[in-house]
Amino acid sequence: MLAGTAVLVTGAAVALAAAGGQGTAGPKGDGTAVTPVGYKVTPAGHQVQLGNLPLNAVLSPDRSMLLVSNAGQGTQSLQVVDPADSEVVQTLSYPSPQAVFTGLAFSPDGKRAYASGGGREIIHTYDVSGGRLTETAPVKLPTKNPDGKAVNMYPAGIAVTPDGKRLVVADRLADAATVVTLADGSTQTVAVGHAPYAVALAENGRTAFVTNQGGDTVSVLDIGGDKPEVRSAVKVGTHPNAVVAGPGQDTLYVADGDSDEVSVIDVPTRKVTRTLSLAPYRNAPVGSNPDALALSEDGRQLYVANAGNNDIAVIDLKRGRTAGLIPTAWYPTAVVPLDGKLYVTNAKGLGAGPNNGPGHPDPTSTAPQSPDQYSGSMMKGTLSAIPLDGGDRQLRRWTRTVVANNGFDEGNSPRAVGAVVPRRVGERTPIKHVIYVVKENRTYDQEFGSLKKGNGDASLNLFGDESAPNARALQRRFVTLDNFYADAEVSAQGWNWTVAANSNPYSEQGWPANYSGRNHSYPSENGDPAIAPNRDPDHAYLWQRLDDKGVSFRNYGFYVNADASGQAVAEDPVLNAGTDHGFGPYNLSCPDSAGTFPARSKTCGSPRIEEWKKEFTQYEKDGNLPAFEMVRLPNDHTSGTRAGMPTPQAYVADNDWALGQLVDAVSHSPFWKSTAIFVTEDDAQNGPDHVDAHRTISQVISPYTQTGRVDSTFYSTASMVRTIELLLGLRPMTQFDAYATPMVNSFTARPDDTPYDAVKPTTDLTAVNTVNSPMAGVSARQDLTKEDQIDERTFNEAIWKSVRGAKSVMPAPRHDLYGAVPDDQAAELEDDD
Known part of the structure; x- marks a missing residue:
């Protein structure tokens, strides 16, 4: 009782x-x-x-x-x-x-x-x-x-x-x-x-x-x-x-x-x-x-x-x-x-x-570093x-x-701009279709630092208009979001936040050992009820809540693995019933977009975006696009500088070209006027960012966000989830999405229906790393069969050197527990560490 x-x-x-x-x-x-x-x-x-x-x-x-x-x-x-x-x-x-x-x-x-x-x-x-x-x-x-x-x-x-x-x-x-x-x-x-x-x-x-x-x-x-x-x-x-x-x-x-x-x-x-x-x-x-x-x-x-x-x-x-x-x-x-x-x-x-240096740790050595050097472990208890x-x-x-x-005493009416995002569940909205695109592990500054809009640090920008032209054009043309944070440090938590608005104690306790070679199972992206962060594990995730409400959805790559035939299969029967089994799971040997992708495996099937477009074309013909689509585009994760695999620029370009084609297809379709596309990363991992190691990429793409404005409202993964819930008529899953500010300030009541034409990156999509690529030997020893089973510190250093040159020095991640300290105290603090 x-x-x-x-x-x-x-x-x-x-x-x-x-x-x-x-x-x-x-x-x-x-x-x-x-x-x-x-x-x-x-x-x-x-x-x-x-x-x-x-x-x-x-x-x-x-x-x-x-x-x-x-x-x-x-x-x-x-x-x-x-x-x-x-x-x-x-x-x-x-x-x-x-x-x-x-x-x-x-x-x-x-x-x-x-x-x-x-x-x-x-x-x-x-x-x-x-x-x-x-x-x-x-x-x-x-x-x-x-x-x-x-x-x-x-x-x-x-x-x-x-x-x-x-x-x-x-x-x-x-x-x-x-x-x-x-x-x-x-x-x-x-x-x-x-x-x-x-x-x-x-x-x-x-x-x-x-x-x-x-x-x-x-x-x-x-x-x-x-x-x-x-x-x-x-x-x-x-x-x-x-x-x-x-x-x-x-x-x-x-x-x-x-x-x-x-x-x-x-x-x-x-x-x-x-x-x-x-x-x-x-x-x-x-x-x-x-x-x-x-x-x-x-x-x-x-x-x-x-x-x-x-x-x-x-x-x-x-x-x-x-x-x-x-x-x-x-x-x-x-x-x-x-x-x-x-x-x-x-x-x-x-x-x-911030983790952009100067300060500790010192990454000037190209030798493998201590694992205490990236977003997953830079925070001190x-x-x-x-x-x-x-x-x-x-x-x-x-x-x-x-x-x-914690905002427990605040009212329940968000600041709204226009009448697009409902103030409360059940209110009317012109948005009838939501497409949720999740990518892998980039910070805001890595891709948008040199955008010349928003709060960016150009010195940290690794991927510019040559390798990420679509992401950058979409950020400029629709809404620039420069104060958006991943609620997780790594992918194991990030995917739980992305689809359930929480990472529970089981996952928080278990992922560090999984990531550091200490023999724990991966506490995310599977059907284990222990990782489901809610009162009822059978109703913990977005797709389960949609199914409960009778809202149609389609899954492209979320929470799936490849079976013996290479088909994508989800452990959860509700998710599996709504899954496109031909859309490949996480596999860095399979392309997001490029048919000439050099590392392509025989089990890959079509590039991910081609498989998505095949179904989207049929939905256009039949007029029955699901209310919600989840699309996973993982290749901006990259393989570092591993020999024989695409260069980091080629991987990001492959990923960017896929995103551009998705937006192009939707914006030239009859569904454009009633669609909102949400794009983010599952986490920010260890890319440098001058604001915070959690700050990451976020985009909201719709006729109702095509404003060219900068929206610096404090948002996070939970904010994006909450906005999606309001558009689809769902109540919050946890206290976190209930608390988070919906992304209402990114929308306007005056839509601009101008379609978007995708831009093919100028980076060579077939470029591969060689044995002489910076830190290729270190990258070769990384385990890339599952997200983030790697030393992120050296992995990101390899990416930096690939883009900026073998002799360049990546800015050091910096963590100041109590904020900035005077120089005369720095040595004392380092001694305490």
């Missing part, structure tokens, strides 16, 4: 216009920031820099050590923090393929510590003495099942039994749990639910509760006998992650990461007795994304880290409702109460900022030490801050 739904804002609560006044994304130089979606970040308390993507923190039994795991894409680490002054006193580094993950635990006597090793299939072990860790021999987990088949256990959450003799491990990618006898390292493994994440012990260590993050259950294990046995499964909310036991261990609290709730389990009966809502306002869609829990020292309050809303919810357990909210930095992941303070780890700190001595008055002030930061 639902108990005590928190209503923090009683009026209209969807902030459709709030983000427009936020300026630009990134750190602001005063200890605050703005996230790419537009939320303001104003963390309470004292801030300390941590490593890359801190995901968990635990307190030692004697309360003298705070142990933090940093599990990001770059160098992972464990850090020991002294709570007395919140300073990091020890860092144990784990460069890839070494790894740590979320699981952390101390032995009951505090003399030993344990950390899960993720894709290394081990549990790290440590001696604890004098406030420091000394690593000892790891515990090795099984690598084969009883049938002899290889398994990937990927240990996540761990818990030590009260007698200190055994360790219970959640095996995230094996759908299992393992009980380790610490004396001899022997293991016993049992199957649980999908993607188990965290472990809590009760009944004096005889019973283990394991959250199944990929589903909606908590597995109950009897570990008191000779071998562990699963006794039952308790149904909770969607994608449960963190779990904590109450005083006396007769109550468990479970964070339901994608239904924005806490499930309260009665241990003796194994039943949910209460469900505590984390919705920030009445009828809020999901998006709070709770991912960490802790009980106050007196047991009267539950602290919940809402990763999506950048806050800690303080729940009054007696009343069963949220008493208030505490602002954190971006993406809080752990909360630890101690001596009147809260210690909160923030995975993304204050965000990215932080620790917030928050005093709680301000009482109810301070909590009320903090709550008002969170409400203002």
